[in-house]
Amino acid sequence: MAYKHLKHFIDTLEKAGELVRIKTYVDPKLEIAEITDRVSKSPNGGKALLFENTGTDFPVLINSMGSYRRMCLALGVQELDDISREIEDLFKMLSKPKEGILDKLAMLPKLGQFASWMPKVVGGKGACQEVVMADPDLSRLPVLQCWPKDGGPFITLPVIHTKDPNTGTRNVGMYRMQVFEKGMTGMHWHKHKVSAKHFQEYKKLKKRMPVAVVLGGDPVYTYSATAPLPENVDEYMLAGFLRKQKVELVKCISQPELEVPADADFVIEGYVDPEEELIWEGPFGDHTGYYSLADWYPRFHVTAITHRKDAVYPSTIVGIPPQEDAWIGKATERIFLAPIKMTLVPEIMDMEMPVEGVFHNLVITQIKKDYAGQAQKVMNAMWGAGQMMFNKILAVTDEGSGIHDYKKLAQYMFRNLNPATDIYLSQGPMDVLDHSCSKMGFGGKMCIDGTHKYEEELENGGLILPSPKLNTTEIRQRFPEIKGINDSLLKDDIPCLLISVEKARPFHIKELNEQLYTLPEMLGVKMVLYVEHTVDVSDLPSALWRFCNNLDPRRDSFVVRPPLPGQPGKTGAGIGMDGTLKTRLLDNFERDWPNIIVADDETIRKVDEKWASLNIGPFIASPSHKYKHQMYGEEAVVPQ
CATH class of the missing domain: 3.40.1670.10 (UbiD C-terminal domain-like)
Incomplete structure (x- = not known):
């Protein structure tokens, strides 16, 4: 299904009972993000939110794809697997041997479909250019600051267009943009990304790099910008396939080398100068649930901002999952x-x-x-x-x-x-x-x-271990640095422990792991996951999130081979993995360590007081309360 514009998608969400309109004034600085964080962690992702009073001329749409159902609505399908099956059928049809003229003729309708999905540049101006800002000013847009230690406000759903200067091949990606002034942002493209490669090519040529940033339009544009496509596949071909209608593009007004969807809500045009000094960008509360650390990135200079007359500003927040x-x-x-x-x-x-x-x-x-x-x-x-x-x-x-x-x-x-x-x-x-x-x-x-x-x-015909039967009270008494043990998985025939530890010396986790595996009852435990002492190991999803983020598997894994009693020459096997935070003092870790992301007390208080006027439903407490005690002070990074 092709959406004519973002408002078409908003209407569809509303008819499906998937949207809440919020008429009360909500500040784009921290408050919208705090409300969204509460809603997005509700069962099934809560509802999409349309903030109609943002202190600017434009409403904010957020959490619009924040559930399975809304993601399906955005892509116009009943089930996400429907798309996978269609792609698989296409692959099979294209790879099937064509033995005769009838087989080849049968391909023609499908080839016609392929042509109908290809993006097309049309003449004239698009709806995205109905209004041209005389003085381009990003402060007129309701750009969110999501978290208290963020470097500033960030555009979080930018669909960024660049071209290879040598081949003219288009790339459409998504990279956050920190707003520094009314006409300048950072451009946070990582070195592995295609736009960063384009940037390097412009640098060799010593030429300015034109960039166009699209916000809104058919939600499939936003999704396609995030999709892991090969470099030579146009994201708007994927968008055309998903919406079953080609994407119509128009030339930018100040960067005519680039084309953008005619039905977008906003277009921010500009350039990046490879010869210019980089800017210190960040930190930013990221999708890992931690602040990503500040670093040097290119500057993006705005040359034009255009938008629809009825433009809606789409945004998202990222942070502690789920979001x-x-x-x-x-x-x-x-x-x-x-x-x-x-x-x-x-x-x-x-x-x-x-x-x-x-x-x-x-x-x-x-x-x-x-x-x-x-x-x-x-x-x-x-x-x-x-x-x-x-x-x-x-x-x-x-x-x-x-x-x-x-x-x-x-x-x-x-x-x-x-x-x-x-x-x-x-x-x-x-x-x-x-x-x-x-x-x-x-x-x-x-x-x-x-x-x-x-x-x-198999090693020696296979490893057969006894079922572990632990006395966790005795273990904690013997090892006082252990602050919590979750052995619930053992009861489900999953030989894995989660243990929270207060580290006090170098190599502490490695040594503790070796000591634990000297206990006879540990022989049946195949894996021990260690987390920081502030982590509640009884909360399995939260503990696993912390563990996965903080583990470098090669550096932090410790295999032990304890002897099997009564079986001379045979050993058991277990592995401990250190998912605690790392410091220079205890772990010889030389990088800064980021903090987890939580809202500040003042923002939580303001949203609590405002909640009844939002008409969202029953009160939802801030998810940040759960994690406040797990922070390391008030800074975005842990002092090393």
Whole structure:
């Protein structure tokens, strides 16, 4: 389904009972984000919110794709898997041998469909250019500041257009933009991104780089800008396929080398000068749930701002999951399953990115296993594929278990797991937002092979361990640095512990892990996950989120091989993994360590007082209350 404009999508959400209009004045500085954080963490993602009184000429739409249903509405489907099946059918049709003239003629209608999806540049001005600001001024837009330690207000849903200066190939991506003055922002493109490559090409040519930023229009534009497409695939071809109608583009008025969707709500035109000094951008409360650290990025200079007469400013917030971006990630997980299966990993059956893993940190893959070593083959293929190169923890299972029932999945994988032989540690490129890496953008990776094993993969015929029976009270008395033990998984036949520890010396976790595994009752425990003493290990989703963020698998994993009593020469196997915060003093960690993201007390108070006038529904307390005690002081980074 093609939406004519963002208001068409808003009307659709409202008719579906998925939108709340808020007429009370709400400040774009911190208050909108605090309200949205409460709503987005409600069951099923709450509702989309339209803030109609922002102190500017424009309303703010937020959380519009913040549930499974709204994500489907945005892409015009009943189920996200419908898109994957359609892509798979297309691949099969295109790759099928064409033996005769009838087979070839049967292709013509589909080829016509392909043509109808291709973007088209049209003449004249678009609706996105109905109003041209005489004096381009970003302060006239309701740009949000989401979190108290953010470097300032950020444009969080910018659809950014650049072109390769040598080939003219367009790229459409999404990179946050910190607003510094009315006509200048930062441009936070990471070195792995295509627009950053375009920037380097302009730098070689010593030419200014034209950039156009689109906000609004059909929500499929926003999604397509986030999609992990190959460099040579136009994002607007994907958008055309998803909406079943080509995207009509018009030339920018001050940067005519670039074209933008005619039905967008806002277009911010400008340039980046590769010869200009970079600007210190950030920090920013990011999708990891932590502040991403400030760094040097290019300056974007605004040359024009145009918009529709009835423009709506779309925005989002990111922070401690779940947030709206979890559902955008879910769409990518489902949509791109078919291309991965058809072109890269034919044995793949299903894929899951748990919310607690914040996209790259944790990916679960189910394969059809036919031979020894197949999980490792899949590991290498996936770590070499596009944005999957940023994956930190890859868990591989097979057809013996589904991947959406986490309890059954864990039971199956742990039954098949030898921690000493079935966990593979490597290193490679990482998301620059991953703060656990000793070096920015480069760190450890781990693959957990929980598939059934062929004889060639077994060590000494297989590892058989007793069922663990722990006395957690005695363990805590013996090791006073342990502040909490969650052994609930043991009761579900999942031999894994979560332990919170107050570290006090270098190599503390490694030594503690070795000491714990000297206890006879620990023999049946295959894995111990360590987190900071401030973390509530009884809250499993929250503890796993903290653990995944703070772990560098290669640096922070410790395998032990305790002797098996009564079995001379045989050893058990266990692995401990250190998901605590790292410091220079205790861990020889030389980078700054960011803080988790919480709202400030004054903003929470203001929203509490304003809640009844918002007409959103029953009062929702701030999610930040849960995490306040887990902060390290009031700064965005931990002093080293």
